[in-house]
Amino acid sequence: MSKIAIVTDSTAYLDQETIERYQIKVLPLSVNFGEETIEETNLGYEKFYDKMRSFPNLPTTSQPALGHFIETYEQLAKDHDAILSFHLSSGISGTFQTAVSAARSIEHAKVYPFDSEISCEPQAFFIREAAQMIEDGKDVDEIFKRLSEVRETLQAYFIVDDLNHLHRGGRLSGAQRLIGSALKIKPILTFENKVIVPYEKVRTYKRALQRVLNFLDQSASKGKQINASVIHANALPEAERIQKEIQEKYDNVTVSISYFGPVIGTHLGENSIGVTWYESN
CATH class of the missing domain: 3.30.1180.10 (Hypothetical Protein Tm841; Chain: A;domain 3)
Known part of the structure; x- marks a missing residue:
């Protein structure tokens, strides 16, 4: 039976229990306060809103680097046959496209970048469904069939x-x-x-x-x-x-x-x- 790994970016805001249970790899996006760049996984949301409230300008955001994707995929490819990579909507971020680019360079596993077409908890809905199906022994085709059903409703x-x-x-x-x-x-x-x-x-x-x-x-x-x-x-x-x-x-x-x-x-x-x-x- 093939081994399937899950990758996501940090905008799914998964709880730590889910990340650990399903061994999900999280690639963090960052928030930029002027010259200061902070990965959002290192910035609790309450602290962030306090900081944003006192910051004179609107912060900007940035996606993970291409090299970070490649490194993560290559590491997972050592022990997995397939990698499902879930990301926030390609309509509001280039993160998904970076995942697509990185996937092309991976030789020892098939990488499936997935555009959630949304973000936050709806993105996490897809991930949890896939993670549970992997735990239940389902294959990639079965997982994507279910993800299509989720998207419909x-x-x-x-x-x-x-x-x-x-x-x-x-x-x-x-x-x-x-x-x-x-x-x-x-x-x-x-x-x-x-x-x-x-x-x-x-x-x-x-x-x-x-x-x-x-x-x-x-x-x-x-x-x-x-x-x-x-x-x-x-x-x-x-x-x-x-x-x-x-x-x-x-x-x-x-x-x-x-x-x-x-x-x-x-x-x-x-x-x-x-x-x-x-x-x-």
């Missing part, structure tokens, strides 16, 4: 507190039509064709959140098991409140709490909230 919506982060970072497609009224609205954002786009304009955060929870209700009402997560940018009490509300309403929804780490938090800004889910087996 995966939904993710988020509400940012301040659109200026996304606008200045160039990560929001169609931002110009929102910026003029940014102080008056709380737009619901989503990923579409690998980029962040405005989904719907709503006047208040409360209404925006309720709209997102209505989308979840439409999925949950089908009666299938749903794996969901509330994602927060240094807004844990609000994330816990939303989690509790979902838990109390649905018997068929398992909901966790995750977070927007430093790299993604740079672009979304503090106090952003997201809700994501897909149909689990």
